[in-house]
Amino acid sequence: MKELVFGHQNPDTDAIVAAKAYSYLQNKLGKDTEAVALGNPNEETKFVLAHFNEPAPRVISSAKAEVDAVMLVDHNEAQQSVSDLKDVTVTHVIDHHRIANFETAAPLYYHAEPVGCSSTIVYKEFESAGVEIPAKLAGLMLSAIISDTLLFKSPTTTKEDLKIGKQLAKIANVDYEKYGLEMLKAGTNLASKTEAELIEADAKSFDMAGKTVRVDQVNTVDLDDVFSREQAFRDAIENANEKNGYDLFLLMATNILDSNTRLLVVGEPQNVVEKAFNVKLVDNKIDLPGVVSRKKQVVPPLEEAFKK
Amino acid sequence: MKELVFGHQNPDTDAIVAAKAYSYLQNKLGKDTEAVALGNPNEETKFVLAHFNEPAPRVISSAKAEVDAVMLVDHNEAQQSVSDLKDVTVTHVIDHHRIANFETAAPLYYHAEPVGCSSTIVYKEFESAGVEIPAKLAGLMLSAIISDTLLFKSPTTTKEDLKIGKQLAKIANVDYEKYGLEMLKAGTNLASKTEAELIEADAKSFDMAGKTVRVDQVNTVDLDDVFSREQAFRDAIENANEKNGYDLFLLMATNILDSNTRLLVVGEPQNVVEKAFNVKLVDNKIDLPGVVSRKKQVVPPLEEAFKK
Numbered sequence: 001m002k003e004l005v006f007g008h009q010n011p012d013t014d015a016i017v018a019a020k021a022y023s024y025l026q027n028k029l030g031k032d033t034e035a036v037a038l039g040n041p042n043e044e045t046k047f048v049l050a051h052f053n054e055p056a057p058r059v060i061s062s063a064k065a066e067v068d069a070v071m072l073v074d075h076n077e078a079q080q081s082v083s084d085l086k087d088v089t090v091t092h093v094i095d096h097h098r099i100a101n102f103e104t105a106a107p108l109y110y111h112a113e114p115v116g117c118s119s120t121i122v123y124k125e126f127e128s129a130g131v132e133i134p135a136k137l138a139g140l141m142l143s144a145i146i147s148d149t150l151l152f153k154s155p156t157t158t159k160e161d162l163k164i165g166k167q168l169a170k171i172a173n174v175d176y177e178k179y180g181l182e183m184l185k186a187g188t189n190l191a192s193k194t195e196a197e198l199i200e201a202d203a204k205s206f207d208m209a210g211k212t213v214r215v216d217q218v219n220t221v222d223l224d225d226v227f228s229r230e231q232a233f234r235d236a237i238e239n240a241n242e243k244n245g246y247d248l249f250l251l252m253a254t255n256i257l258d259s260n261t262r263l264l265v266v267g268e269p270q271n272v273v274e275k276a277f278n279v280k281l282v283d284n285k286i287d288l289p290g291v292v293s294r295k296k297q298v299v300p301p302l303e304e305a306f307k308k
Numbered sequence: 309m310k311e312l313v314f315g316h317q318n319p320d321t322d323a324i325v326a327a328k329a330y331s332y333l334q335n336k337l338g339k340d341t342e343a344v345a346l347g348n349p350n351e352e353t354k355f356v357l358a359h360f361n362e363p364a365p366r367v368i369s370s371a372k373a374e375v376d377a378v379m380l381v382d383h384n385e386a387q388q389s390v391s392d393l394k395d396v397t398v399t400h401v402i403d404h405h406r407i408a409n410f411e412t413a414a415p416l417y418y419h420a421e422p423v424g425c426s427s428t429i430v431y432k433e434f435e436s437a438g439v440e441i442p443a444k445l446a447g448l449m450l451s452a453i454i455s456d457t458l459l460f461k462s463p464t465t466t467k468e469d470l471k472i473g474k475q476l477a478k479i480a481n482v483d484y485e486k487y488g489l490e491m492l493k494a495g496t497n498l499a500s501k502t503e504a505e506l507i508e509a510d511a512k513s514f515d516m517a518g519k520t521v522r523v524d525q526v527n528t529v530d531l532d533d534v535f536s537r538e539q540a541f542r543d544a545i546e547n548a549n550e551k552n553g554y555d556l557f558l559l560m561a562t563n564i565l566d567s568n569t570r571l572l573v574v575g576e577p578q579n580v581v582e583k584a585f586n587v588k589l590v591d592n593k594i595d596l597p598g599v600v601s602r603k604k605q606v607v608p609p610l611e612e613a614f615k616k
Contacts, residue, residue, distance in 0.1 A: 099418065100411040105611040107406055107422035107603065114415040128436060295415065303413040 002032045004067050008075035009038045013045045013147035017140045018073040018118040028131045036060045044187025048143040052136050063088050074118040076102040079205050094121050116161040117148035123164045139172035146180040156293045188219045195236035209306040211247040219256050226253040237266040254292050261291040276305035310340045312375050316383035317346045321353045321455035325448045326381040326426040336439045344368045352495025356451040360444050371396050382426040384410040387513050402429050424469040425456035431472045447480035454488040464601045496527050503544035517614040519555040527564050534561040545574040562600050569599040584613035
């Protein structure tokens with residue numbers, strides 16, 4: 001019975017690549033799987049796929065019409081997945097996020113580790129299965145690790161991400177420092193997008209103490225470039241909050257060159273954000289030096305602050 | 309920072325042994341952990357610990373007063389764990405059950421597989437870490453696998469449980485067929501226990517569609533022996549339902565020699581049980597030939613029937 005393999009909505013490079021890599025592995029192990037995606041590739045991922053001459057995956061939004069069972073990569077929370085996740089059986093999960101809003105009726109295969117990238121865990125799955133990684137796939141997996149760890153600079157980066165990244169660079173025969181910077185810059189082309197597009201492109205929803213919290217991240221090489229459009233961002237976010245029922249929206253503008261984030265906060269409760277980072281908001285903004293990771297540096301303190 | 313490692317409430321042999329084994333491994337890897345238990349060993353586990361001359365673990369019911377972080381084995385659902393699970397950080401989970409009512413604020417290490425026993429997965433953790441298993445620990449882990457798979461006869465048994473079980477028998481230098489039957493029989497000594505004790509000894513709670521469903525399993529070599537005490541079991545269950553707010557109580561009496569279960573159902577809704585097994589209840593009872601596994605053969609169909 002065929003199974004679909006996919007990453008989260010608003011896919012980033014890891015969501016798309018980890019699905020391709022894990023599907024390739026499962027097929028080698030005798031399963032019948034297809035890697036798909038819950039959205040179109042972003043600018044960075046387009047650059048990656050073009051660089052390695054790999055087609056973009058087919059886009060779906062629900063699964064039950066096609067299959068009874070699915071494998072999730074790079075996510076587990078239902079609101080980040082296909083719309084009908086509760087109607088299909090999840091047989092495998094490969095992930096590096098917290099576990100929340102995820103429930104199964106039966107035992108399953110679940111391999112999560114607190115590492116920087118799902119593709120790092122997929123690499124370990126290849127290793128323990130004794131399956132070789134082709135050069136092209138290695139290049140794609142390397143790209144996912146570079147993307148998630150911001151070229152091994154994010155605090156989510158572990159020794160394993162670095163070691164496995166270097167391993168993959170060798171297999172793919174890629175100069176990862178040079179390629180990585182090129183790739184990250186390709187993802188920071190903000191001028192070509194509207195504010196409404198940018199606040200959606202890498203956004204994820206979280207349920208915290210009954211509130212719907214939306215966190216989007218925009219990578220840049222110049223924060224002033226982003227905040228010259230601040231009013232338009234505020235308008236777009238207010239619009240999105242109203243339309244989609246988000247209570248609180250955090251826009252992380254992250255400078256990938258010096259690893260700092262400026263946060264723009266729209267919605268309520270604002271004081272929870274102040275509690276989370278122990279800093280007063282000024283004009284709805286906070287500078288967070290050294291913060292680049294939504295998963296490790298923004299969601300957990302926010303989650304904690306909501307509990308208080 | 310010290311972490312506690314433990315299995316579920318009403319510990320069975322796997323809950324106690326997997327905690328001991330995983331704690332041993334984590335300590336070898338440089339962590340400071342202690343294996344504890346959420347209850348006293350049952351008759352079978354007492355036999356196992358005595359056989360391998362291993363002390364029973366310290367019993368706890370909450371964790372926060374001692375530690376900030378814990379590792380769970382053989383369970384993940386909060387209602388089966390320490391009473392203050394939400395106040396501590398779960399850093400590792402080794403499990404072979406469905407995932408439900410489990411949520412973390414941060415990424416963690418989670419290794420679950422749909423195999424027969426948590427100790428099978430712990431064995432794989434030893435293997436991938438390259439740490440040797442001492443003979444005594446191998447005997448304990450073998451006992452856990454025999455216990456969970458009813459000597460490799462339960463439908464939850466996988467090729468890996470059998471292969472790893474044989475591996476462990478070799479390390480421990482144990483004749484697993486002979487030892488296994490002795491061990492299982494040691495766990496079926498029902499005469500020495502009251503009905504109130506027996507319906508608690510291996511019971512787990514599940515939240516299904518808002519109802520609290522309690523499922524207990526009693527192993528025996530003679531079903532008539534159990535059902536000669538039927539009225540006393542009914543009284544004890546009604547008492548427990550009222551006292552603890554259980555909506556529905558299923559007592560599985562399982563004959564470990566021929567792998568059949570007779571179910572006694574007390575509480576409501578009874579018709580969901582009939583739907584789950586597609587059989588009419590007669591005098592609150594159903595015979596389920598070939599059914600020995602709560603996790604694989606009772607909880608999933610019940611869960612499905614509640615959704616309809």
